[in-house]
Amino acid sequence: MAADSDLILAADGIVKSFPGVRALDGVSLRVRRGRLLALLGENGAGKSTLMNILAGVFPPDAGTLTLDGAAVRFPNPQAALAAGIGIVFQELNLIPYLSVAENIFLGREPRTRFGFIDYPRLNADAAALLRRLELAVPPTALIADLRVGQQQLVEIARAVSQEARILILDEPTSSLSAHEVEVLFGVIADLKRRGVALVYITHKFEELARVCDDVTVMRDGRVVGEAAFPDLTRDALVRLMAGREAKETFQKTPAVPGAELLRAEGLTLRGPGTGAGRSSLVDGVSFNLRRGEVLGLFGLVGAGRTELLEILFGLHPGRATGRLEIEGCAAFPASPADAIAAGLALAPEDRKRDGLVLPMSVAANASLASLGRTLRAGLVDADREAAYIAPYIERFRVKTPSLDQLIVNLSGGNQQKVILAKWLATGPKVLLLDEPTRGIDVNAKREIYAFIDELAQLGLGLVVVSSELPEILALSDRVMVMCEGRKTAEFTRAEATAERILAAAFPVTTATAA
Numbered sequence: 001m002a003a004d005s006d007l008i009l010a011a012d013g014i015v016k017s018f019p020g021v022r023a024l025d026g027v028s029l030r031v032r033r034g035r036l037l038a039l040l041g042e043n044g045a046g047k048s049t050l051m052n053i054l055a056g057v058f059p060p061d062a063g064t065l066t067l068d069g070a071a072v073r074f075p076n077p078q079a080a081l082a083a084g085i086g087i088v089f090q091e092l093n094l095i096p097y098l099s100v101a102e103n104i105f106l107g108r109e110p111r112t113r114f115g116f117i118d119y120p121r122l123n124a125d126a127a128a129l130l131r132r133l134e135l136a137v138p139p140t141a142l143i144a145d146l147r148v149g150q151q152q153l154v155e156i157a158r159a160v161s162q163e164a165r166i167l168i169l170d171e172p173t174s175s176l177s178a179h180e181v182e183v184l185f186g187v188i189a190d191l192k193r194r195g196v197a198l199v200y201i202t203h204k205f206e207e208l209a210r211v212c213d214d215v216t217v218m219r220d221g222r223v224v225g226e227a228a229f230p231d232l233t234r235d236a237l238v239r240l241m242a243g244r245e246a247k248e249t250f251q252k253t254p255a256v257p258g259a260e261l262l263r264a265e266g267l268t269l270r271g272p273g274t275g276a277g278r279s280s281l282v283d284g285v286s287f288n289l290r291r292g293e294v295l296g297l298f299g300l301v302g303a304g305r306t307e308l309l310e311i312l313f314g315l316h317p318g319r320a321t322g323r324l325e326i327e328g329c330a331a332f333p334a335s336p337a338d339a340i341a342a343g344l345a346l347a348p349e350d351r352k353r354d355g356l357v358l359p360m361s362v363a364a365n366a367s368l369a370s371l372g373r374t375l376r377a378g379l380v381d382a383d384r385e386a387a388y389i390a391p392y393i394e395r396f397r398v399k400t401p402s403l404d405q406l407i408v409n410l411s412g413g414n415q416q417k418v419i420l421a422k423w424l425a426t427g428p429k430v431l432l433l434d435e436p437t438r439g440i441d442v443n444a445k446r447e448i449y450a451f452i453d454e455l456a457q458l459g460l461g462l463v464v465v466s467s468e469l470p471e472i473l474a475l476s477d478r479v480m481v482m483c484e485g486r487k488t489a490e491f492t493r494a495e496a497t498a499e500r501i502l503a504a505a506f507p508v509t510t511a512t513a514a
Contacts, residue, residue: 006032008197009054009085009166014063016049018409021401023049025221026063031166036188036198036211038229041218041241041441047201048090048411050218051168054199055087056080078107086164088155090171090201090412091352094143101126101139104158129157134183147302148350149175149467156184160191167191168199171412173207174438175349177300177467185210203441205234217241238442250449253457255477258291260328261461262312262430267322269307269485281307282320283485289430289461294452296476296496297465300505304485305465306349309432312463313346314339326429340369343429347419347436349465355419356407363389363403366422373425392421397447413440420451431455434465449475469498481505 009031016024024046031037039047052058054065056074065072067083074080077087094103101123102109110118110125126139135153143151152175159167173181188198188211200211208215208229215232217225217240225232225240269282282304289295299305311320314333324332326342333339339346348354356365363382366389367374374385386403393403396417400410407415416436423431433452437445452475456462466472472479479496481489481504489504 006035008033008068010066011050011054012064012066014050014053014065015061016046016053016058017061021405021409023221024053024060027218027221027223029216029223030214030226031197031199032214033165033197034192034195035213036192036200037214037216038208038212039199039201039216039218040203040237045218045241045411045441046221047218048170051087051170051199051201054080054166055085055168081162081164084165085168086159086162086166087168088159088170088172090174092148092151092155092350094151094154096144097142099140099142100130100137100146100154103143103154104129104139104161106158108162125161126157129161132160133157133187134180147306149177149180149302152176153180153184156187160187164196166197166199168201170201171203172200173202173204175435175467179300181207203445205237205442241441241443250446250453250474252294252449252474253453255292255294255456257293257477258459260288260290261326262289263323263325264288264312265323267308267311267320267324269304269311269316270319280485282311284322285482285485285487287480287487287490289463291459291461292456293477294456294462294464294475296472296479297463297482298467298469298472298479298501298505299482302484303482303505305482306434307485308482309346309434309463309465312339312430312432313344340426340428343427344432345369345423345426345428345430346432347416347423347434349434349438351412351415351419351438356415358406358408360407361404362393362398362400362407362410362418365407366393366403366418366425369422370425389421389425392425393418395424396421396451413444416440417444417448420448424455428460430461430463432463432465435467436464437466437468437471445471469501472496472501473498 007030011027011029014024014027027046027050041047053060056077056079072083104126105122110121112118123139130137130139133153133156135150137146137150143154156172172184176184191198212229215227215229216223217237219241265286267282267285268280271281285308297305310316314335317334331342333342363385367385373388374380376384390403398417398421399414407418437448440448452462452464464475473496477493479491479501480487481501483505491500
């Protein structure tokens with residue numbers, strides 16, 4: 001570890017409890033100038049809770065924070081930011097119907113001499129930040145019109161604009177393409193050269209060698225290990241995180257696909273408005289899916305993968321065209337209710353916005369898609385709901401003190417497991433999974449992989465969207481690649497390689513074709 005002369009922020013004996021959960025139990029942490037501290041741990045270890053305390057979102061129940069040698073206490077995020085601590089949250093915190101520039105400088109807008117917002121300067125400053133992050137969207141674009149990966153970069157742009165002395169990054173690459181990750185790593189290297197201290201939460205071990213200096217490992221609300229990154233092996237990190245030996249790499253069960261479940265022909269989704277760019281977000285995509293088969297869907301950010309799943313799930317009835325058959329019968333869902341009735345289920349990419357109702361309980365969220373099974377005299381019967389949902393919650397090993405626990409109090413990984421339990425409870429024929437392991441730790445990922453494998457063996461058809469090539473290669477029986485809204489390639493498991501998939505995922509330009 002670096003010398004204490006570089007120490008800028010220290011946390012000592014931090015305790016934090018929520019109803020039914022002791023999230024932090026005497027945690028201590030050291031953050032140093034010009035170095036990146038990786039904070040690792042399984043979902044539910046307390047990492048995000050600790051970062052929220054450092055950033056002034058939550059007050060600690062006990063313990064002290066020391067900044068530049070002086071004790072501090074942040075009553076709110078504004079106080080932490082004023083002290084030089086910025087954060088990029090794992091769950092996006094943007095205002096959908098404000099522009100990119102307005103979100104970046106929210107609360108810090110430049111003003112004219114008359115006190116009004118100086119929009120020309122606001123947009124110019126935002127455009128400079130977007131160029132730095134190589135994000136090709138206008139500063140006047142609405143956040144609601146951006147995909148999740150683009151919104152993630154806007155979050156990062158906002159944090160960089162704050163010129164914080166300490167920058168906390170909570171799963172910053174979870175929605176980024178490979179190119180966007182490289183750009184972010186360049187920004188991180190520049191910040192370190194300028195003496196900025198960084199705290200970086202990730203579940204992607206392959207990123208650590210690129211950016212990491214120091215490591216702190218948490219488990220069950222406690223710190224269980226601290227070291228300089230070169231002193232720890234991958235197996236040692238997993239062992240510290242899980243409290244057990246790392247399991248073997250996931251091995252997919254050989255598939256024996258059955259009858260055709262789903263056939264899509266010429267699926268097309270018109271883009272909103274008539275602005276510049278391609279006219280269709282999905283352009284004439286055709287494919288099929290058989291029982292017991294996992295179809296991996298790969299593409300760079302903006303390829304149209306999410307939109308394709310949304311067409312299948314009936315989310316764009318007025319703009320989507322094409323032909324869809326389910327078990328040989330024509331069926332083009334005009335709503336999610338139609339899709340559920342036809343045997344389709346969609347676990348969305350953005351769990352916070354699209355997958356959960358955060359003020360509701362675990363049981364209420366898990367039963368939302370199958371309410372008919374929990375009603376008595378037209379009202380939800382709590383006992384019937386619990387009896388129906390409990391086996392699915394147990395099957396996915398959701399860490400919750402009870403079914404009555406508010407879903408907002410669960411870790412991101414456990415929230416994702418509740419979403420999967422919710423859809424499995426509907427008895428689907430086809431399961432559409434959009435980034436199912438986003439923000440999930442290494443051991444929980446293996447659990448999800450095993451569930452996907454098990455469901456395929458039971459005869460479900462699964463379409464899995466993932467930005468992680470190793471995940472696509474590990475899970476898929478076939479791989480379909482999309483680029484700029486079009487299907488550009490399809491490979492069997494034997495044919496699929498990282499090189500072939502990436503070659504099909506990048507757009508062909510005059511320069512690359514030459």
